[in-house]
Amino acid sequence: MKASALGPMESLSMTDRVENILREYLMDNGFKPGDSLPNETEIAQKLNVSRNVVREALSRLRMLGLIESRTRRGMIMAQPDLFAGIEKVMSPSILSHDNQKDLFELRLILEMGIAEFLFARKTDKDLEELEAIVNKQKGLKSLSREDEIEFHGKLYEMTGNDTFRRFQTLLFPVFDHVFKEYLEKGIHTDLPNPVSHADLFDVLKNGTAAQFRNAMYGHLMPYFTTTLQNGVQTS
Amino acid sequence: MKASALGPMESLSMTDRVENILREYLMDNGFKPGDSLPNETEIAQKLNVSRNVVREALSRLRMLGLIESRTRRGMIMAQPDLFAGIEKVMSPSILSHDNQKDLFELRLILEMGIAEFLFARKTDKDLEELEAIVNKQKGLKSLSREDEIEFHGKLYEMTGNDTFRRFQTLLFPVFDHVFKEYLEKGIHTDLPNPVSHADLFDVLKNGTAAQFRNAMYGHLMPYFTTTLQNGVQTS
DNA sequence: GATGTTTATTTGTACTACAAATGTAATTAT
DNA sequence: ATAATTACATTTGTAGTACAAATAAACATC
Numbered sequence: 001m002k003a004s005a006l007g008p009m010e011s012l013s014m015t016d017r018v019e020n021i022l023r024e025y026l027m028d029n030g031f032k033p034g035d036s037l038p039n040e041t042e043i044a045q046k047l048n049v050s051r052n053v054v055r056e057a058l059s060r061l062r063m064l065g066l067i068e069s070r071t072r073r074g075m076i077m078a079q080p081d082l083f084a085g086i087e088k089v090m091s092p093s094i095l096s097h098d099n100q101k102d103l104f105e106l107r108l109i110l111e112m113g114i115a116e117f118l119f120a121r122k123t124d125k126d127l128e129e130l131e132a133i134v135n136k137q138k139g140l141k142s143l144s145r146e147d148e149i150e151f152h153g154k155l156y157e158m159t160g161n162d163t164f165r166r167f168q169t170l171l172f173p174v175f176d177h178v179f180k181e182y183l184e185k186g187i188h189t190d191l192p193n194p195v196s197h198a199d200l201f202d203v204l205k206n207g208t209a210a211q212f213r214n215a216m217y218g219h220l221m222p223y224f225t226t227t228l229q230n231g232v233q234t235s
Numbered sequence: 236m237k238a239s240a241l242g243p244m245e246s247l248s249m250t251d252r253v254e255n256i257l258r259e260y261l262m263d264n265g266f267k268p269g270d271s272l273p274n275e276t277e278i279a280q281k282l283n284v285s286r287n288v289v290r291e292a293l294s295r296l297r298m299l300g301l302i303e304s305r306t307r308r309g310m311i312m313a314q315p316d317l318f319a320g321i322e323k324v325m326s327p328s329i330l331s332h333d334n335q336k337d338l339f340e341l342r343l344i345l346e347m348g349i350a351e352f353l354f355a356r357k358t359d360k361d362l363e364e365l366e367a368i369v370n371k372q373k374g375l376k377s378l379s380r381e382d383e384i385e386f387h388g389k390l391y392e393m394t395g396n397d398t399f400r401r402f403q404t405l406l407f408p409v410f411d412h413v414f415k416e417y418l419e420k421g422i423h424t425d426l427p428n429p430v431s432h433a434d435l436f437d438v439l440k441n442g443t444a445a446q447f448r449n450a451m452y453g454h455l456m457p458y459f460t461t462t463l464q465n466g467v468q469t470s
Numbered sequence: 471g472a473t474g475t476t477t478a479t480t481t482g483t484a485c486t487a488c489a490a491a492t493g494t495a496a497t498t499a500t
Numbered sequence: 501a502t503a504a505t506t507a508c509a510t511t512t513g514t515a516g517t518a519c520a521a522a523t524a525a526a527c528a529t530c
Contacts, residue, residue, distance in 0.1 A: 014514070015294055027328050039480060050515040052287065055482090059250055059291040060298045064324055071481045072523040079331050082338075085320010089299055093262050096314050102398030103317075105352065109399060113348030116452065117340065120463045163337030164344060213448050217351065228355045249483070274511060285484040290513090306491040306512050 014049050019057040021047065026066065026077060037067065037075040083166060090170050092177035104178040105227055107171045108220055110164070111152070112213065117159040119209040126158045127205055134201045143197075145176060151197045182226050195219040249284050254292040256282065261301065261312060272302065272310040318401060325405050327412035339413040340462055342406045343455055345399070346387070347448065352394040354444040361393045362440055369436045378432075380411060386432045417461050430454040 012020075022043070031037075040058070044051040058075070061067045065081035092100060133154055137147050149172065156165040195218035203215045217224070247255075257278070266272075275293070279286040293310070296302045300316040327335060368389055372382050384407065391400040430453035438450045452459070 013512095019298070023323060027326060030328065041480085052290075052514065052516085055287075056291055056294040060295050063254070063295045063298075064320060066324065066329070069481060070523090071521065072479060074480060080324040080329055082321065082324060082330065082334055085299060085323070086317065088258060088320070089301065089315040089317060091262060093265065094301070094315055095317065099317055099398055102396045105394075105396050106399050106402070109348035109352070109394075109396075110344055111348070112351065112448075113344035113346070116347065116459055116463075117344070120459075159340075159344075161337045161340050161344075163334055164341050167341070209452075210449055213347075214445055217445075224351055224355075228352075248481095276511085287483065287485085304512060307493060307510060308491095309511060 014053045015056040015060075018043075018047060018049060018053055019060050022057055022061060023066070031077040033077050033079045035077045036073070037077065039074050082163065083170060087170055090174060092174055095174065100174055100178050101227070101230070103171055103174045104223075107168065107175045108223055108227070110168060110171075111155075111220060112216055114155065114159050114164075115209040115212040115216065117161065118155065118204060118212065121160040122158055122204065126154075127201075130154050130158070130201055130204070134198050137197055179223065179226070182230070193219055194221055249288045250291040250295075253278075253282060253284060253288055254295050257292055257296060258301070266312040268312050268314045270312045271308070272312065274309050317398065318405060322405055325409060327409055330409065335409055335413050336462070336465070338406055338409045339458075342403065342410045343458055343462070345403055345406075346390075346455060347451055349390065349394050349399075350444040350447040350451065352396065353390065353439060353447065356395040357393055357439065361389075362436075365389050365393070365436055365439070369433050372432055414458065414461070417465070428454055429456055 025031075026037075037043075038046070040051050040054050044054045047054070058067065058069075062069065063084060065078055065084045067075050068078040069075040089095065095103070130151075133151050137143060137151070140147065153165075153169070156168045159165065195215050197219075200212070200215055200219055203212045207215075260266075261272075272278075273281070275286050275289050279289045282289070293302065293304075297304065298319060300313055300319045302310050303313040304310040324330065325338075330338070365386075368386050372378060372386070375382070388400075388404070391403045394400065430450050432454075435447070435450055435454055438447045442450070
């Protein structure tokens with residue numbers, strides 16, 4: 001209907017365009033957390049759209065954590081949560097099968113890549129805590145999902161990279177689901193882990209980063225063979 | 236004002252709650268791409284809120300790619316785009332400094348972790364194409380940002396994991412920005428890469444995955460020393 | 471000067487209205 | 501009777517109005 005200064009029509013809705021305009025506006029003008037935005041009616045008038053459209057766009061930005069609003073004080077720029085969007089779709093029931101398989105592998109890639117940071121940042125306190133976890137698991141004949149999370153979660157923590165840790169944690173439910181699916185399909189070669197948590201701990205304590213990389217590959221071997229048996233997806 | 240069956244008030248807005256309800260509804264009822272949703276007025280009546288609130292919540296789901304709407308046909312479930320949300324905040328100008336530093340390291344972690352998949356999935360055609368890239372860069376005394384992207388981008392592609400590839404590509408602008416910042420602060424130890432692209436290619440062609448992991452560490456060494464000099468962030 | 475009260479502003483929610491798109495049904499022509 | 505056309509009904513997209521809630525600031529009172 002009205003195009004005004006909103007750019008080409010294409011197939012974007014007004015809300016889509018206003019969302020883009022607002023994001024660019026915030027980025028190009030160097031808005032920082034705490035800075036206050038113009039109020040809704042002002043934005044609507046400036047862009048020549050209804051307040052409805054503006055609010056739908058703002059609702060999206062609010063979901064991403066880009067803005068916050070308090071009554072009377074108006075809206076302010078906020079520190080966006082990097083994973084606010086992705087965590088809402090990170091579920092086996094809604095992701096495509098290809099996505100799930102890719103995320104399964106992504107977790108393996110991440111686990112294989114943390115060696116340098118572990119060795120650069122490990123502390124005696126970390127090692128003690130990890131040893132406690134390992135000892136607790138020593139008697140068990142098979143490790144539960146929680147045991148796995150506890151050990152590997154401690155490793156994520158030891159990387160000193162909280163974003164990495166959160167991302168890994170997000171990945172885990174999908175990883176778990178895909179692996180169960182593989183098991184049901186009988187793809188899994190039912191080998192016990194050639195490298196145990198205790199072995200990994202030992203290398204982390206006394207070995208080198210390069211040795212740890214190799215040990216981690218051994219530990220994840222069953223997962224690698226499982227996913228690599230399945231071939232490359234046809235994306 | 237009205238709480239109805241929407242759960243506790245807390246500090247969530249109506250829109251927040253309706254968004255959660257709708258996502259849970261879609262997930263719990265096993266909605267698959269193509270399945271049609273109830274129309275907006277019906278949802279509004281059922282939840283006892285205005286169509287406005289429903290539309291603000293739906294607007295969010297539409298942004299995530301969870302739903303699509305066509306006039307007359309109503310709304311249908313869609314295949315959500317895993318990165319739709321994250322790519323809108325993946326920018327140096329709006330991410331926190333801690334997030335940026337973490338993402339810088341995350342890229343290093345990912346690069347370090349791809350060896351197994353490269354060796355499991357590399358093809359002769361891939362190697363030829365990678366060799367062409369390497370040869371093109373052989374004469375240059377210093378590699379541009381585009382050169383780096385071309386070589387490493389080809390590696391991402393060779394992993395056969397498109398989700399990984401997209402994620403890496405998203406990360407690159409932040410990585411680049413953080414590294415430039417390090418350079419300005421004089422943190423960088425200005426060593427030439429001890430392991431070149433040509434070296435990496437050679438190991439990928441003739442060596443083993445374990446050798447490649449070590450070579451990649453050598454190649455990324457300047458970045459590792461840079462970020463590790465900077466200490467652990469205090470998140 | 472401290473404290474209570476009013477007022478103005480801005481977001482949050484609700485409601486109505488209508489245009490655009492389009493599948494379905496009805497109607498007309500051959 | 502079948503095909504083409506027309507009219508209708510449904511649903512999203514956008515606009516506009518209205519008002520409640522919250523609260524910061526201005527004002528009034530003691």
